[in-house]
Amino acid sequence: MRKINTLCLIDDDSVYQYLTTKVISETKLVDLVKVFSNGLEAIEFFKSIEGEREKLPDVILLDLTMPVMDGWDFLEEYVKLQPTFKKRIILYIVSSSIAPSDMIRARSISAVCDFVVKPVTKDKFLSILKTIST
Amino acid sequence: MIQERFKIFDPLIEGIQVIDRSFRYHYVNEAAAAHGKSTAAALLGKTMIECYPGIEQTPLYEKIKECMQLRIRGKFLNRFVFSDGSHGFFDLRMGPVEEGVLIMSFDVSEQKNKELVLEDKISGLEKQLALVSGQKKQLEDFCHIIAHNMRGPLSNLLLLNNMVQSADSEEERMLMISKQKPVIDFLNETFDELVNATTVMIDPEIKFDQVSLERSTKKAITLLQGTIMEAGAQINFDFKQHSDLYFPEKYLDNIVFNLIENALKYRSPERPLKLDLYSYSKDGHIYLDVKDNGLGIDLVKHASKIFRLRKTFHAHPHARGFGLFQIKNQLEAIGGTIEVSSLPNVGTTFTVRLNKV
Numbered sequence: 001m002r003k004i005n006t007l008c009l010i011d012d013d014s015v016y017q018y019l020t021t022k023v024i025s026e027t028k029l030v031d032l033v034k035v036f037s038n039g040l041e042a043i044e045f046f047k048s049i050e051g052e053r054e055k056l057p058d059v060i061l062l063d064l065t066m067p068v069m070d071g072w073d074f075l076e077e078y079v080k081l082q083p084t085f086k087k088r089i090i091l092y093i094v095s096s097s098i099a100p101s102d103m104i105r106a107r108s109i110s111a112v113c114d115f116v117v118k119p120v121t122k123d124k125f126l127s128i129l130k131t132i133s134t
Numbered sequence: 135m136i137q138e139r140f141k142i143f144d145p146l147i148e149g150i151q152v153i154d155r156s157f158r159y160h161y162v163n164e165a166a167a168a169h170g171k172s173t174a175a176a177l178l179g180k181t182m183i184e185c186y187p188g189i190e191q192t193p194l195y196e197k198i199k200e201c202m203q204l205r206i207r208g209k210f211l212n213r214f215v216f217s218d219g220s221h222g223f224f225d226l227r228m229g230p231v232e233e234g235v236l237i238m239s240f241d242v243s244e245q246k247n248k249e250l251v252l253e254d255k256i257s258g259l260e261k262q263l264a265l266v267s268g269q270k271k272q273l274e275d276f277c278h279i280i281a282h283n284m285r286g287p288l289s290n291l292l293l294l295n296n297m298v299q300s301a302d303s304e305e306e307r308m309l310m311i312s313k314q315k316p317v318i319d320f321l322n323e324t325f326d327e328l329v330n331a332t333t334v335m336i337d338p339e340i341k342f343d344q345v346s347l348e349r350s351t352k353k354a355i356t357l358l359q360g361t362i363m364e365a366g367a368q369i370n371f372d373f374k375q376h377s378d379l380y381f382p383e384k385y386l387d388n389i390v391f392n393l394i395e396n397a398l399k400y401r402s403p404e405r406p407l408k409l410d411l412y413s414y415s416k417d418g419h420i421y422l423d424v425k426d427n428g429l430g431i432d433l434v435k436h437a438s439k440i441f442r443l444r445k446t447f448h449a450h451p452h453a454r455g456f457g458l459f460q461i462k463n464q465l466e467a468i469g470g471t472i473e474v475s476s477l478p479n480v481g482t483t484f485t486v487r488l489n490k491v
Contacts, residue, residue, distance in 0.1 A: 015290045015316070016289075016293075019297070022297075096285035096288070099277065118285070118290075122296075
């Protein structure tokens with residue numbers, strides 16, 4: 001399985017942050033996990049490293065319900081920045097939402113690879129990584 | 135003298151009358167007289183005011199005067215109230231003639247009354263539709279709460295449980311178990327809030343009390359005294375127009391408390407908080423405005439989310455996203471509303487429609 005340099009976790013839930021970071025590090029397939037507590041923090045980071053391609057993540061796991069800037073608003077900004085990245089970033093929405101309307105909306109956005117329903121167990125994460133490598 | 139030339143109208147079922155220049159009945163056929171619950175003989179030669187005292191105050195009289203003086207034609211739908219209190223609707227067409235004004239009238243009471251019944255039914259249906267739409271919206275909000283707010287902590291618990299089972303050591307197992315406690319507490323809290331909100335909505339007998347905006351505001355200020363002093367906030371209220379209301383006391387207390395607490399929470403670090411509360415009446419309702427000079431909210435982005443559960447817009451450690459959600463539920467349960475206008479970095483005004491004047 002291909003190794004991942006950087007993975008971005010965008011989620012305000014501190015328990016989820018802790019658990020998912022733990023699940024990810026146990027797979028030993030990711031070098032660095034960067035955590036942001038809302039969309040705005042992540043967008044500010046992307047803007048601050050403009051032009052430094054190597055600092056961009058390979059994978060983003062994005063939550064939907066967050067304060068300040070939620071997942072949808074993040075995607076709006078992200079899509080605008082995307083052309084400047086010059087790098088293919090794989091973005092998953094990872095939400096506890098089981099509302100079909102959220103899934104339909106997520107799949108209508110081309111920057112979104114897929115919609116993953118929480119919890120992200122080790123098995124689920126491994127299958128995500130498998131999809132990425134193939 | 136009845137002029138021969140109008141005789142031709144005698145047998146018509148449409149009413150025909152000619153009013154002369156001194157507003158006397160010059161000619162009236164029996165159909166026209168019957169529209170006014172009178173007879174031709176009783177009207178002829180008399181002035182309109184003699185026959186129907188008070189008619190000079192009506193728009194109909196104005197219309198006839200206009201035709202008479204300007205020599206123009208006109209249409210008028212007249213709701214005529216008879217001396218016995220009953221009323222009829224008459225479609226009038228009038229035009230100038232040599233003698234004065236000729237008026238042709240049709241009794242449209244039957245159609246008009248049916249229309250009124252229909253209008254009544256439609257407005258009743260519209261009210262019901264508004265109620266059902268409101269309930270549908272609330273149901274959607276609940277689905278949202280369950281899909282997002284309840285499933286969030288639940289998925290954490292599922293994952294923690296998964297980790298407890300697959301833990302390598304006893305130490306790790308204990309760590310994972312200890313992490314369950316705050317998640318369970320959070321889930322419990324959300325659950326209580328949901329139950330609280332549901333109870334508000336289905337509570338058929340909300341107790342209305344004689345309450346006072348001033349008292350509720352003073353109560354809230356006392357409870358928040360510590361924060362108010364720490365913030366150096368200046369809170370003014372003016373309830374001269376309306377202070378006494380008939381409103382559920384716990385709701386009013388909660389609404390005022392939450393709006394003041396919100397203003398304190400989201401005050402600007404750049405200027406001391408100035409908060410104004412005032413009441414006024416508009417369109418038959420009593421309103422309360424709560425206006426601050428705080429952080430403000432970008433409503434272009436967040437308008438649809440502001441009253442939702444656990445929606446917060448500022449990176450504030452105590453932002454919970456429950457207050458506004460609860461206020462909205464309480465207000466809607468008793469037919470009130472809450473609206474917001476805001477500008478980032480300028481301030482926010484919440485406008486609460488309480489009850490009828």
